[in-house]
Amino acid sequence: MASHKIKIAARVRPRLEHEIDDKGIQVTHTPGGPSCINVPNPRDLSQIFNFPLSSCYDQNSTQEEIFERDARPLIDVVYSGVTVTIFAYGVTSSGKTHTMQGTRSCPGVIPRVVEAMFEQKASLQRSSVELAVSYMEIYKDEVYDLLVNRETAPKLPVRENDAGQVFVANLTSFPIQSMEEFDTIYSQASRHRSVGATNLNRSSSRSHAVLTIEVTMTDSSAQRTLTGKMNLVDLAGSENNKLTGNDPTRMAESAAINKSLSVLGQVVHALNQGASRIPYRNSKLTRILQDALGGSSVGLLICNIAPGIKFRQDTLNTLNFAVRTKNVENRPVINERDNRPQPKPHFAAVQPAPPKLAPAVLQVNPVHASGSNAVMTTVLSTNAMAGPSRGQRPSKVPRPSGVGIGLVPPFHSRPSSRPSSRPSILEKPEPVTQLTDKEIDERIARAVEAEVARRLKEREEHEREEQVRLQQEKENLALQEKQAAETAKAESKFPSGVLSPLLKRHRDLDEELRTRLAELEQKYERGNKELQLADVLSPGSRKKTGRAYVALARAHSEKGDLEVALELYRKAETYVPDNVKLRERVLEIEWAIKNGKEFVPSPKKPRKVRGKKRKSSIGQGLDDGEGGESASGHGAGDVKVKVEVKEEEYEGQTMTPATPAKRTRCEVKMEH
Numbered sequence: 001m002a003s004h005k006i007k008i009a010a011r012v013r014p015r016l017e018h019e020i021d022d023k024g025i026q027v028t029h030t031p032g033g034p035s036c037i038n039v040p041n042p043r044d045l046s047q048i049f050n051f052p053l054s055s056c057y058d059q060n061s062t063q064e065e066i067f068e069r070d071a072r073p074l075i076d077v078v079y080s081g082v083t084v085t086i087f088a089y090g091v092t093s094s095g096k097t098h099t100m101q102g103t104r105s106c107p108g109v110i111p112r113v114v115e116a117m118f119e120q121k122a123s124l125q126r127s128s129v130e131l132a133v134s135y136m137e138i139y140k141d142e143v144y145d146l147l148v149n150r151e152t153a154p155k156l157p158v159r160e161n162d163a164g165q166v167f168v169a170n171l172t173s174f175p176i177q178s179m180e181e182f183d184t185i186y187s188q189a190s191r192h193r194s195v196g197a198t199n200l201n202r203s204s205s206r207s208h209a210v211l212t213i214e215v216t217m218t219d220s221s222a223q224r225t226l227t228g229k230m231n232l233v234d235l236a237g238s239e240n241n242k243l244t245g246n247d248p249t250r251m252a253e254s255a256a257i258n259k260s261l262s263v264l265g266q267v268v269h270a271l272n273q274g275a276s277r278i279p280y281r282n283s284k285l286t287r288i289l290q291d292a293l294g295g296s297s298v299g300l301l302i303c304n305i306a307p308g309i310k311f312r313q314d315t316l317n318t319l320n321f322a323v324r325t326k327n328v329e330n331r332p333v334i335n336e337r338d339n340r341p342q343p344k345p346h347f348a349a350v351q352p353a354p355p356k357l358a359p360a361v362l363q364v365n366p367v368h369a370s371g372s373n374a375v376m377t378t379v380l381s382t383n384a385m386a387g388p389s390r391g392q393r394p395s396k397v398p399r400p401s402g403v404g405i406g407l408v409p410p411f412h413s414r415p416s417s418r419p420s421s422r423p424s425i426l427e428k429p430e431p432v433t434q435l436t437d438k439e440i441d442e443r444i445a446r447a448v449e450a451e452v453a454r455r456l457k458e459r460e461e462h463e464r465e466e467q468v469r470l471q472q473e474k475e476n477l478a479l480q481e482k483q484a485a486e487t488a489k490a491e492s493k494f495p496s497g498v499l500s501p502l503l504k505r506h507r508d509l510d511e512e513l514r515t516r517l518a519e520l521e522q523k524y525e526r527g528n529k530e531l532q533l534a535d536v537l538s539p540g541s542r543k544k545t546g547r548a549y550v551a552l553a554r555a556h557s558e559k560g561d562l563e564v565a566l567e568l569y570r571k572a573e574t575y576v577p578d579n580v581k582l583r584e585r586v587l588e589i590e591w592a593i594k595n596g597k598e599f600v601p602s603p604k605k606p607r608k609v610r611g612k613k614r615k616s617s618i619g620q621g622l623d624d625g626e627g628g629e630s631a632s633g634h635g636a637g638d639v640k641v642k643v644e645v646k647e648e649e650y651e652g653q654t655m656t657p658a659t660p661a662k663r664t665r666c667e668v669k670m671e672h
């Protein structure tokens with residue numbers, strides 16, 4: 001299938017009055033060979049980078065030269081029903097607007113192209129040729145119509161039709177009959193374009209401008225209509241804000257310009273890489289230029305270059321972009337519509353009619369039936385192209401849209417390599433119109449049956465998948481619950497006897513230390529329940545519970561029941577671990593038990609007068625309260641703790657032989 005590479009031209013503008021003539025960038029022409037732009041390496045001036053391009057224009061080149069050599073040949077292409085896009089690219093102040101628009105005395109590509117299109121129209125013998133103009137700008141990534149009052153111009157949406165063609169919705173299109181008419185419209189619309197002054201350019205374009213001339217050629221004898229388009233794009237220039245000295249407004253514009261140009265670079269890069277996804281949608285500019293980049297139009301890129309060392313880096317960037325773009329392949333298609341009335345398709349017609357073959361020079365592309373007219377797009381063979389087409393290898397890139405810029409395209413053109421759900425013409429479907437009613441009914445019945453079966457199968461599969469998913473979820477949940485329970489169990493239970501192995505391993509430990517460790521272990525096991533309880537109590541409740549234990553302990557110590565008293569004091573310690581006096585009391589009783597000494601508790605503090613607020617004894621000292629066989633404490637309305645001491649007789653040894661063999665059991669109860 002024929003492909004067309006974008007043609008690249010480069011033009012170095014003359015030095016402006018205030019610029020130094022440093023001869024930084026040179027153009028060389030080799031007789032019989034390619035012309036070159038030569039740029040010194042900014043890091044090593046002795047090194048020169050050469051950029052061979054098909055057309056290089058030096059500072060003395062004229063507008064006419066550029067038009068005649070590179071733009072005029074494309075007029076024929078437009079008149080063969082193909083979309084052509086010419087765009088000017090370059091850093092700010094490099095001469096893009098001058099090249100595209102020019103001045104009254106020195107008209108640029110745009111007026112010359114339109115004039116040539118009118119000339120071509122006049123020379124054609126076709127029955128009807130119509131030209132229409134539309135003009136838009138992309139300002140800060142929004143599209144505006146330049147043919148309407150700029151003040152009230154709404155932002156226009158960029159859309160894509162069913163055939164994958166990108167277009168700007170609601171864009172005005174004026175039919176033009178003469179060059180004068182175009183001039184009037186164009187010069188007025190150009191005044192609408194966003195322009196601002198920067199340090200580098202007194203009238204710097206702040207937007208990308210796209211002018212489209214659409215040619216509609218209707219041949220009544222052949223009953224077909226061809227539509228060609230010429231898109232003329234004056235891009236805003238990339239900007240270095242250090243050089244432009246932009247104010248905040250200009251900076252915002254500049255950011256939008258630079259971003260869209262950067263996306264343009266990414267698109268070109270992705271096309272060259274054969275990437276599966278081309279980031280056209282990342283900016284309105286690339287979305288609108290989609291057809292020109294890797295699409296179905298013929299392209300000419302004019303790279304504008306500002307002379308002088310100060311622009312050297314920008315020049316290198318521009319030329320690098322040029323080099324990458326020249327590898328981008330397009331697949332031009334001819335937009336052709338067959339005007340012969342089509343037989344009305346039966347509603348059951350699920351497949352389009354096969355296309356009619358195009359003239360020998362054209363290769364036929366897929367067809368899409370639309371309304372009563374079959375629409376046909378044809379791919380231009382290489383010899384029909386205006387520019388030289390070097391590569392024959394198929395593009396690595398999936399085809400994007402068809403006709404790109406302007407109003408809703410009248411035809412549904414679609415490059416054939418784009419994956420399409422519609423059947424290929426190679427499949428040669430049976431023409432529906434040849435079927436009898438009975439056959440059509442049978443077809444419908446078969447189609448309905450197949451569809452019902454497909455849906456049932458789909459639903460069954462879906463239900464099966466859902467069941468598997470639910471089962472999986474259930475199992476996961478059960479597993480998670482099991483794991484959570486195991487973790488909770490492991491966390492709640494501190495293994496008893498953790499210190500015993502340590503003691504066994506260190507038999508050489510000092511006796512005192514061994515005793516202490518054993519006590520600690522006991523204390524831990526004993527205190528475990530208390531610790532858990534202490535954890536859930538409020539600070540007030542902890543104090544009260546501690547005090548209750550102290551009262552009980554004191555009562556037992558007074559009776560000489562030191563073992564029980566010690567146990568109770570230790571429990572009290574669990575609730576008030578920071579109480580120094582309580583710690584001392586525990587140590588005293590421990591010492592007394594160990595040494596078989598009598599323990600004499602300190603005298604009880606006198607009770608304070610009722611009605612006066614009692615100071616917390618636990619925090620201050622060891623006020624044991626009333627003592628007795630039971631005590632209780634509760635906090636701020638949360639949990640009520642009741643401690644009960646029960647004595648039961650048992651057979652066994654007691655510390656003092658005089659004491660009856662009794663065992664004291666201390667029970668802690670919580671009441672909510």
Ligand SMILES: Nc1ncnc2c1ncn2[C@@H]1O[C@H](COP(=O)(O)OP(=O)(O)OP(=O)(O)O)[C@@H](O)[C@H]1O
Pocket residue numbers: 012013014016090091092093094095096097098099201203204205206235236237238304
């Ligand atoms: N070939 C040329 N001959 C004479 N003057 C030129 C030429 N090219 C550019 N200029 C002048 O250089 C200046 C900058 O050109 P122009 O406005 O076309 O740049 P630009 O690339 O469009 O800038 P911007 O991106 O900022 O809009 C203008 O004053 C223009 O007249």
